[in-house]
C-alpha cells in the first residue's frame with residue numbers, strides 16, 4: 001500500500017511547502033514559517049483567508065442545513081441569484097461547483113439555445129489562443145493552449161481558436177455554424193493580457209451582426225478582482241452569459257453561470273444539473289462574500305491598490321535589464337520578463353512571499369483585495385528587489 005505523497009496522482013507540479021493556516025493575507029506552513037500571500041489560491045481568497053463575515057455565515061449555516069437536493073426550492077440560491085442579477089447585467093443564475101463546470105454549462109446553454117429556441121444548427125464556439133477555460137473535455141478543448149490537450153484526444157468538435165485581439169482573424173472565423181464567442185476580458189493563465197478596447201468593441205458588434213452569444217469567462221477576473229465587480233464593466237460590453245467561480249464563495253467551492261432573461265428557455269427542467277450545485281452552505285458563503293464586497297467597496301479598493309502597485313513596480317524596476325512590461329487590471333498584475341521567472345518564485349518563497357507565474361516569463365500577482373497597504377507595498381518592494389538581484393546575475397541581461 002502507498003502512503004502520503006505517493007498516494008496522490010502526480011498531476012500537479014507542487015511546491016514543497018505545506019500550508020496549514022491562513023488569516024487575511026498571511027499564511028503559515030507546518031513549521032510555523034509565515035508567508036505574505038500575493039496569490040490568494042489563484043484569485044480565490046479575494047477577501048483574504050477566513051474573512052470574518054464569511055466565517056460567521058458558514059458557522060450559522062453549518063448549524064442549520066448542509067445539503068439539499070436541487071429537486072427542492074433553495075432559498076439561499078434565490079437570494080444569491082437576485083443579488084448577482086442586481087450586481088451584473090444578467091438576470092438568471094445556475095449554480096455549480098467550479099469554473100470548468102460553469103463554462104461547461106455556458107457551452108451547453110449556447111448550443112441548446114440555438115438548437116431549441118432559435119431552431120438553427122449553430123454549435124461552434126470561438127475562443128482565443130492562450131485562453132484558459134478549464135480541464136473538462138469540452139473546456140480543455142475550448143482552451144487555446146495545446147499543453148492542456150496533450151494525450152486526451154479524441155476531443156469534442158465545435159471549437160475554433162483565433163488570435164486574441166485580432167479583429168480580422170475573428171471575422172474570418174465566423175461561419176453559419178458559429179453559436180458564441182467565449183472571451184476572457186483579461187487573459188489570466190495566458191499571461192495577464194487585457195483585451196484591447198477596440199477588439200472588445202469589434203467582438204460586440206460582430207456578435208450583434210451575426211446573432212452570436214458573448215460568453216464572458218470571468219472566473220479569474222470576476223468578484224472584484226480587476227477593480228469592478230466584473231471585468232466586462234470596464235469595456236462597455238454587456239455579455240449574454242457570464243461564468244464565475246474562484247472568489248465567488250471565498251474558497252468554499254462554487255461556480256455560477258449567469259445569463260440574460262431571453263436565454264431562459266435554453267434550459268428546461270432536466271436539461272442540465274448538478275448534485276452539489278448551489279448547496280445552502282455554498283450559497284451562505286457566496287452571499288456573505290458579495291455583501292461584504294459591496295458594503296465595503298472592495299472592487300474600488302482593488303482598482304486603487306492595483307494602480308498604485310503597478311506604478312510602484314514600474315518605478316522600482318525601471319532600468320532593470322530584461323523587464324518587458326508591468327500590466328494588468330486592478331489586483332490582477334503581471335510582470336513580464338525576457339526570460340523564465342520560476343527561479344524568482346522560489347526566491348520569493350524563501351523570503352516569505354507567495355507569488356505565481358502565468359506562462360514561463362510572467363510573474364502573476366493576485367493578492368487578497370483586502371490586503372493592507374503596508375503588506376502590499378512591502379510585498380512589492382521585496383519582489384522588485386529579488387527581480388533586480390536576479391537581473392544583476394545576468395539571467396535577464
Ligand code: PLP
Pocket residue numbers: 042098099100101103132133134135184188189217218219220221245246
Ligand atoms: N476559466 C478561467 C479564466 C480560469 O482562470 C480557470 C481556472 O484557473 C478556469 C476557467 C477553470 O476553473 P476551475 O479550475 O475552477 O475549473
